[in-house]
Amino acid sequence: MSRPGGAGSERLSLGVAARLSRYLQVLIQARKMGRETISSQELASWTHVNSTQIRRDLSGFGKFGKRGVGYGVDSLVAEIRKILQTSGQHNIALFGAGNLGQAIASSDIFADHGFTIVSIFDTSPKLVGKKVGDVPIRSIDDLEKVVADEEIVVGVLAVPAEAAQDVADRLVAADVRVIFNYSEQLLDVPPEVTVHTSSPAVDLLYALYFYLA
Amino acid sequence: MSRPGGAGSERLSLGVAARLSRYLQVLIQARKMGRETISSQELASWTHVNSTQIRRDLSGFGKFGKRGVGYGVDSLVAEIRKILQTSGQHNIALFGAGNLGQAIASSDIFADHGFTIVSIFDTSPKLVGKKVGDVPIRSIDDLEKVVADEEIVVGVLAVPAEAAQDVADRLVAADVRVIFNYSEQLLDVPPEVTVHTSSPAVDLLYALYFYLA
């Protein structure tokens, strides 16, 4: 094992996978801004990851950069996608068609990374049957059918806290193994299910500590 | 220095501050759910931080737990707030009164941590003058005046990517040092300014890697 954290056929370490995802996000945004190359230093300033660490992470998988120039944005996007094995498209379902749900549905943020929102679910009869962009709003009663038919791998919860556990339970029962929770609810799920809870205030608290201290 | 990462009057390390913020978020939610005590094991399952690490982090600052019982939720909230020096109230300004802005304004997520949204800014004449809850929507032209008058310490950007850099520039000029960026835009700011960019898709990518691999 010459490359700590790096890998041939081995699984990536948690830290490496998290950082690579982060690089990818910045690269895609840089590409939108018309950038063709990017240095480890620039990546560092945007990801808050040390530039040596970035070069080390990448060099574990190949020599992607050009000395004196930096990394090609396009080619690095492709390489990282290969490493993360997320070159494909994945279908996700969004729960909740309120302000937050609509904001998520109309943003590029998931689409840019190969996630397609194929269905939005809501309980309100007023919303069911309408569309957000191209995506139909369906009744939550159809959850099980849609998850199976559309091969949903991720459920994104943009529902009120009171409703979140119920939706999570139904997703788990329908064999969805990755849940992205935008509600404040602490979700109880079996160990094989991954929950990520979005907590913007946490980052703010911690930024503020360094500002105040 | 007996406590690595712990501190008396020293600054917390980045990692410790980030983890403490995370514990705090879960504790506050647990309190809402009526919990009075919580074990390091439970905190671990909700924060994805190892339980030994949690006990170690906390024991650096005092003996907050009861063996055989766990930690008192209320008292631990108070202790962590003391450590993070964020017991006070802080005023923040929200930019953008679209779907995302309205979702943020109507959630408890910042209020729970002592952040009060005192103003929402938008460019649309249709929205300026209205309110979201109790918070007035103002014209972005008033940015400088409001920031000074209301002692705004954080700017939260829920504007389209194209508008984000402009708002950031004006916030920096108005001496705001912490920016929370919900847009996809990569922001250029001077080194003394902290930017946190919310990237939900990044977490999803990385969760998915472990699901697929």
Next chain:
DNA sequence: TAGATTGTTAATCGATTAACAATC
């Protein structure tokens, strides 16, 4: 050639983990 930036090494520091006595 001169300047910039990668790829890589070596040294240090913090995070992670298992284990377990102390004690509620």
Next chain:
DNA sequence: TAGATTGTTAATCGATTAACAATC
């Protein structure tokens, strides 16, 4: 008392950083 969980130690592993030769 018995069971649970903290507080703490020790060992290991990964992250961080500085430094610099290689090279575009």
